[in-house]
Amino acid sequence: xxxxxLELLQENSKYTASDIxxxxxxxxxxxxxxxxxxEKAQVICGYSALINWDKTDKKDIVTALIEVKVTPxxxxxxxxxxxxxxxxxxxxxxxxxxxxxxxxVIIEGKxxxxxxxxxxxxLAPLEAVISTATHFVLKKYKDYGxxxxxxxxxxxxxxxx
Amino acid sequence: MNIEQMISQKVKDVPPxxxxxxxxxxxxxxxxxxxxxxxxxxxxxxHIREEGIYSLEKGKTVYTANAGLLELRKEICNYMKRRFxxxxxxxxQTLVTVGGSEGIDxxxxxxxxxxxxxxxxxxxxxxxxxxxxxxxxxxxVIPTKxxxxxxxxxxxxxxxxxxxxxxxILPYPNNPTGAIMDREDLEKIAxxxxxxxxxxxxxxIYAELTYGKEHVSIANIEGxxxxxxxxxxxxxxxxxxxxxLGYALGPTPVIETMTKxxxxxxxxxxxxxxxxxxxxxxxxxxxxxxMRSAYDKRRRLMVDRFRAMGLSCFEPEGAFYVFPSIRKTxxxxxxxxxxxxxxxxxxxxxGTAFGDYGEGFIRCSYAYSVDQLKEALSRIExxxxxxx
Numbered sequence: 291x292x293x294x295x296l297e298l299l300q301e302n303s304k305y306t307a308s309d310i311x312x313x314x315x316x317x318x319x320x321x322x323x324x325x326x327x328x329e330k331a332q333v334i335c336g337y338s339a340l341i342n343w344d345k346t347d348k349k350d351i352v353t354a355l356i357e358v359k360v361t362p363x364x365x366x367x368x369x370x371x372x373x374x375x376x377x378x379x380x381x382x383x384x385x386x387x388x389x390x391x392x393x394x395v396i397i398e399g400k401x402x403x404x405x406x407x408x409x410x411x412x413l414a415p416l417e418a419v420i421s422t423a424t425h426f427v428l429k430k431y432k433d434y435g436x437x438x439x440x441x442x443x444x445x446x447x448x449x450x451x
Numbered sequence: 452m453n454i455e456q457m458i459s460q461k462v463k464d465v466p467p468x469x470x471x472x473x474x475x476x477x478x479x480x481x482x483x484x485x486x487x488x489x490x491x492x493x494x495x496x497x498h499i500r501e502e503g504i505y506s507l508e509k510g511k512t513v514y515t516a517n518a519g520l521l522e523l524r525k526e527i528c529n530y531m532k533r534r535f536x537x538x539x540x541x542x543x544q545t546l547v548t549v550g551g552s553e554g555i556d557x558x559x560x561x562x563x564x565x566x567x568x569x570x571x572x573x574x575x576x577x578x579x580x581x582x583x584x585x586x587x588x589x590x591x592v593i594p595t596k597x598x599x600x601x602x603x604x605x606x607x608x609x610x611x612x613x614x615x616x617x618x619x620i621l622p623y624p625n626n627p628t629g630a631i632m633d634r635e636d637l638e639k640i641a642x643x644x645x646x647x648x649x650x651x652x653x654x655x656i657y658a659e660l661t662y663g664k665e666h667v668s669i670a671n672i673e674g675x676x677x678x679x680x681x682x683x684x685x686x687x688x689x690x691x692x693x694x695x696l697g698y699a700l701g702p703t704p705v706i707e708t709m710t711k712x713x714x715x716x717x718x719x720x721x722x723x724x725x726x727x728x729x730x731x732x733x734x735x736x737x738x739x740x741x742m743r744s745a746y747d748k749r750r751r752l753m754v755d756r757f758r759a760m761g762l763s764c765f766e767p768e769g770a771f772y773v774f775p776s777i778r779k780t781x782x783x784x785x786x787x788x789x790x791x792x793x794x795x796x797x798x799x800x801x802g803t804a805f806g807d808y809g810e811g812f813i814r815c816s817y818a819y820s821v822d823q824l825k826e827a828l829s830r831i832e833x834x835x836x837x838x839x
Contacts, residue, residue: 305821309752309821309825312752312755312756313749314751447488448478448488448798449474449798450470450487450488450489450490451468451578
């Protein structure tokens, strides 16, 4: 039941508790309580809009994906290192990876230079960091399951049997 | 030569589809929002489309066997066994058709002799009656009623059977009402038919779209397998309407004769569609689950909102339509739909497009996004509060 609520919110976080209650055949109070509970438990960590910045006047925002190799800390593993990295505001996402490197760091900055400075002055000098490789995003086609460029037109006949 | 006189009187006499008439009215309006469509709002899942594209790339652009690609027929039979516990032979009892619609047409033409009566529960899909007439049969309408949840009642069925009755069309899950027939309902229908020479054409195109209950085919009821033709297809289950792909399953002599008819009329179903269809029945279960779950949520939204408007709204358990009663407004179905269109620019289909017994109802499709549905419902609500 909670998963169904979460799926609906993930699909559209603008759905009201009343919408969700109707769609799932539940009481509105139950839905409200469940959502509140999940917010408190940090199952729902926030609500945000999915924005295609390319279509705004802030379109020159730069996104970079940085592969980072680090030395895990004794007794702490990767978590302490991760914390030192994700606390920077510039870091939008941080994932621990399997394979050829340890962390994927997603950075957003106003310019390539700003991102480069962050990597050079903040990220790379961290004691645990062994190496970094920065890749800049040129174009976003799809994010969080949503295709950006496609404006879908309903081509069905307006009335059909 | 008067070209008009050259056209078959029988065909001319069949009135044009009520859908068509309303379509023209809506089209004139231009910018109306519509709850009028009878097809899914989803695109065909990409992995299915991709198989169609791949088949084209590989140059699979020739005819297939008349009955359809054997691999597709095998997969259809596997699917029927897996989903509905029905055993059919891919070589003798399976015919791949051009959509469910062709299945309806050739099943009727294969069975009907002049004067044979065909029982058609109404409201129902638009083509059973015309196809019966085209085939030289006599359509006999059985009304289904809201108080019976639009199910076919055994006593009603009994009342309409005559010595001339040859076929019963069983259109469940039903378009436009959203009604389904449970196993117990089908048992009672089977009790009426079991010792009579009547064939059931069970149109199960919406079989994958039932909510809370699994679809049961009448072919699964004791004594009915040998007198039932199951018609189904890919359109609704896999959002593949434009591919025109369906199938007919049934007793060997009937399917073999239908295949003959299909062979001369059609040759074979579109080859590209057949390759895509293999992927759909083999690997499409997850897509069906996803779409069904989306429809189910919208269904609840629709019923809830119509009831909140003070309309009596039967809770549909299948397909993707709600069929609320608008009797309370004092308007006929057509008058209601036209007034709604003019006043709020929302298009819904008058129940009468699905037969005379649809009078007093409107069909609203929920094959739209939740946001679109909410907007349309708000407008309908405004309209209702004005006239009630």
